[in-house]
Amino acid sequence: MRYARHAKGALTVTAATAAGHTLMSSGYTWARNSASADDTVFAGAFEFLVTTAASWALMPLMLWTGMRVMGEVGNTVLMVIGGLFWVGVSGYFIDDIDRTGGQIPTLARAAYVLVCTGLAGTGSRHRS
Numbered sequence: 001m002r003y004a005r006h007a008k009g010a011l012t013v014t015a016a017t018a019a020g021h022t023l024m025s026s027g028y029t030w031a032r033n034s035a036s037a038d039d040t041v042f043a044g045a046f047e048f049l050v051t052t053a054a055s056w057a058l059m060p061l062m063l064w065t066g067m068r069v070m071g072e073v074g075n076t077v078l079m080v081i082g083g084l085f086w087v088g089v090s091g092y093f094i095d096d097i098d099r100t101g102g103q104i105p106t107l108a109r110a111a112y113v114l115v116c117t118g119l120a121g122t123g124s125r126h127r128s
Contacts, residue, residue: 002121005072009120012066013082013113019062020055021097021104024090027051028098052094059086067120074123082116 028051035044060083067075089112090097093104 006117006121008067008070008072009078010113010117012063012070013078013116013120016059016062016066017086017109017113020059020086020090021109023058024051024055024097025103027054028102029100032098032100048098052090055090056083056087059083063116072120072123075120077122078116078119081119085112085115 027047031044031047031051033044034047037043060079063082064075064079067078089108090104093108096102097104
């Protein structure tokens with residue numbers, strides 16, 4: 001019943017993508033507000049770096065946790081490749097999400113969800 005694992009993966013990846021996107025959007029707003037409140041050269045840089053690092057570090061954890069909560073094991077491929085793919089997608093579109101009201105394009109987010117849903121089908125199917 002691979003389709004059940006794929007369905008769990010789709011749900012997990014969609015939720016993790018929404019959470020990661022929201023984290024970046026909120027964090028970059030925090031960085032912009034910090035930069036506008038201070039006139040130093042690196043104003044907002046700390047907030048920007050913390051937000052980016054948090055998003056990149058938390059995505060693999062969210063993917064792994066979501067699959068484990070739904071009773072799936074063997075999620076290493078999803079966690080590693082999905083995490084690296086998130087770094088690539090969010091890094092490529094970092095300027096888009098960093099502007100006021102900006103976001104990662106819907107097509108890019110959908111591609112991320114589809115690729116990671118496919119990755120979720122790898123690994124063992126049942127808990128030992």
